Amino acid sequence: MHYLLGVRIDENDLPYSDEEMAASFARVGAVNDQMKAAGIWVFGGGLQPSDSATVVRVEHGRTEMTDGPFAETKEQLGGFYVIEVDDLDAALAWSERLAEACRVPIEVRPFEGIA
Structure with missing residues (x-):
């Protein structure tokens, strides 16, 4: 079964110091390597900040594109596996x-299916 592991971050708490980022990358890299060695890794990656996103909506045949997601939340999707x-x-x-490696919450969601 496929699962999405969403890395939830608070973009207002960024940026970390260079030292904190290096330590975080080392911890996360170790878990990435463990996933690959276990043969469960399908895909993963970090995302640019939410203000780089574009949301596309089509309603009644009309397309609307807006900058960034519209959500009143402190947490954004910062990456995923x-x-x-x-x-x-x-x-x-x-x-x-x-969660231990990233030191942020991880949202776990099963896929409905794989196309």
Whole structure:
């Protein structure tokens, strides 16, 4: 089963110091390597800040494009992983490793299916 592990960040708490970023990259890199070694890694990556996003909506045949997401929340999606594991318990175990490495919340969501 495929799961999305969403890395939730508060962009208002950024940037970290160079030292904090290097330590974070080292911790996260170690978990990335563990996922790849375990054969569960499908895809993953960090995202540019939410203000770089464009939202496209089509309503009644009319297309509207706006800058950034419209959500009143402190947390934004800062990155994500797609993993393939046997069940939710396995996905949660990997998300726990990521949460510890990233030191931010990880949202776990199963895919409906893969196209």
